[in-house]
Amino acid sequence: MKIEILEKLAENIYSYKAYPGNEEIESVAAALIEKHPCLKEPSSTSGWYGWKISLKFKMGNYRQKLRDAGCQELKVNCERRGLGETRGKRNKVKKPRRCETNFLPDLPQGKDRESLEKEREQMAVEMTKRTPDITIVDAAMSSTYSLRRQEVVDEEPPVSQMKIRWPAIFTERQISKEFTRLVSKDLSKSFLEGLDGHLSKLIQLFRSKRYEDVPEMTSILESLDKNPSDRDEDVIKGMVIGILVVVENVMEPLPEFYNDVALVIEEEVVMRHLSDIPNAFLNLMGLVYALNLDYPKELKFTFEVIQRLFIGVGSESCTARVHSLKSKLLR
Structure with missing residues (x-):
């Protein structure tokens, strides 16, 4: 029994x-x-x-x-450990690192790579239209999820290639859907609710004496007190991942109006015309998951805070530094 x-x-x-x-x-x-x-x-x-x-x-x-x-998700992690006949691939294959619940699924029953590739091509053609049919795109992106994940994890294609093969993934609608497929959470709802829940305590911490000698933080807080709230290629040169904000004649760190808010990955603007910085950040997090990208080394704790405290993915296993912040926020 x-x-x-x-x-x-x-x-x-x-x-x-x-x-x-x-x-x-x-x-x-x-x-x-x-x-x-x-x-x-x-x-x-x-x-x-x-x-x-x-x-x-x-x-x-x-x-x-x-x-x-023959389960693909488990075979790929066997390869990562260097077992079997695929020892040479072990450094390229990645195990779920950020609490993904559907990291590398097998192909759907009754379908093979050839049939899924045809659906991908149909989706790519539809995305070239001025007004793509959302129903067709949604259905194609859902059915080709396993093909896309195997490509992202096994082959690690550059973002420029992903934009050509999977143009729909660089839209707000599909970023949200892909995140739900990967993590079983609603990206926008989780992020904004987590941000709202911790914002007042975060500002209180930033206003403490510990941060009074940080000029960047001082200027942002002063801007909050005052107002609650053609791209140059040199700007994005060397930018691995980031948010590009375009403003005109505004000196404040948090201006009232943005001419444009865009996402940059691997020195390429992948999305534009995002409404504001929080919306840009949640779409950036979605793309990090969808494309299986590493967190920037110098900002890894910032991204971990967003993932574990705001979005609530893997909140039970924080690093020591993030756990310390979590304790202060919950006091």
Whole structure:
């Protein structure tokens, strides 16, 4: 009976996440005992510690079975460790790093790469029209998700190539949908609710004496007090990832009006005419996930705060520095 229980639990856990963390395994074991008190272990203080250990081993065995059966998401991580015949690829293949729930799915049943490639071509042609048919684009982007993820993770194409092959992914609508496919969360709702929830406490922290000698922060706070609220190629030269704001004759750090707000990735403007900086940032986060990009090294903690505290993805496993900020925000 225990083997059957563990099999069912592993199957259900895998439907949500292939690589659950320690706390997530604990929560499942605790929920099992709460739902079925007869399964409580008399020799365990918590009553579920043995179930937790058994479940961790069962998840490993379950993944191995699926890997042997040809599951793409698990095979690719086997390659990453340098096992089997693909030892030379191990440094290129990436395991989920930012709590993706649907990182590298297999192709849909009844479809192969050739049929999905035809759907991709139809989508690309539709995107060349002045007014693309949203229904066609939505359906094509949804059905070709597995093909796109295998391309992004395995081949790591440059952004310029992705813009040609997958033009729809550089629209606000599809960024939001792709993020939901990857993380099972609504990007805009999560980001804006998280930002609103922490904003007043963040401003309070920034106004503390600790930041009074940071001129950039001082000027922004002064601008907040006053007002709550042709591109030159040299500007984006060397810019790996960033937000480009175009203003005219405005000296304040937070102007009332923007001529344009754009996203730059790999020295290329990939999106324009975004309404404001928060909207640009949430679309930037969506593209980071959709294109499997690294966080900029010098801003990795900033991006981690956005991911874990504002959007709420992987909030249970923060780094020490981000956990310290989280504690201050929740006081």
